[in-house]
Amino acid sequence: TQLLEQSPQFLSIQEGENLTVYCNSSSVFSSLQWYRQEPGEGPVLLVTVVTGGEVKKLKRLTFQFGDARKDSSLHITAAQPGDTGLYLCAGALDSNYQLIWGAGTKLIIKP
Amino acid sequence: EAGVAQSPRYKIIEKRQSVAFWCNPISGHATLYWYQQILGQGPKLLIQFQNNGVVDDSQLPKDRFSAERLKGVDSTLKIQPAKLEDSAVYLCASSLNGRGVTGELFFGEGSRLTVL
Secondary structure, eight states, rough: OOOOEEEOEEEEEETOEEEEEOOOOOSSSSEEEEEEEESSSSOOEEEOSSSSOEEETTTTTTEEEETTSEEEEEEEESSSGGGGEEEEEEEEEETTTEEEOOEEEEEEOOO | EEEEEEEEEEEEOOOTOEEEEEEEEEOOOEEEEEEEOOOTTOOEEEEETTTTEEEETSSSSSTTTEEEOEEEEEGGEEEESOGGGGGGGEEEEESSSOTOOOOOOOOOOOOOEEEE
């Protein structure tokens, strides 16, 4: 069974602080997606990373795909209350493109 | 462009009763997914359709869950009989890409099921 582990499971910090959440697996992925889900809504795609070592920036969010394409990280600079939500990573297996989901990191940014 | 539509948003039933959820994907999207999301967890794939054919239903509890996608457009997911552990949000998603390619998934708002 392929697993995608996210850490931490829960993070509560003050507005303006920086944070990093991680997504790790022993499986190799052809691509990895990060989604954000707000209460009562479905997940919304933030970014897709495809190349090992790739770094993508989306305003204050920086996404990195590991060199071996087995892990990824999301770094948020100067977090804001609007960043609050459940952050999910989903990896597409190299072998069959099946999408494997992590359990998510619940992030709360306090004003 | 209209998003993924799901109904009902909320449903409360007693155990052993049946329930059905409906999903209308984004027009032109070939792939449709049903996910189960239990509070505090990530989505768990129940079934994936490519047009009107099943691609993956390995995690669908087939003794009580069924799904169909007639004509390759909208889809229904049925649970009969429901158990307490079926309480969850049922998310429908669609994507433009065909089999063998993983693109962006567009999700509906979900149907929250409570089984008493």
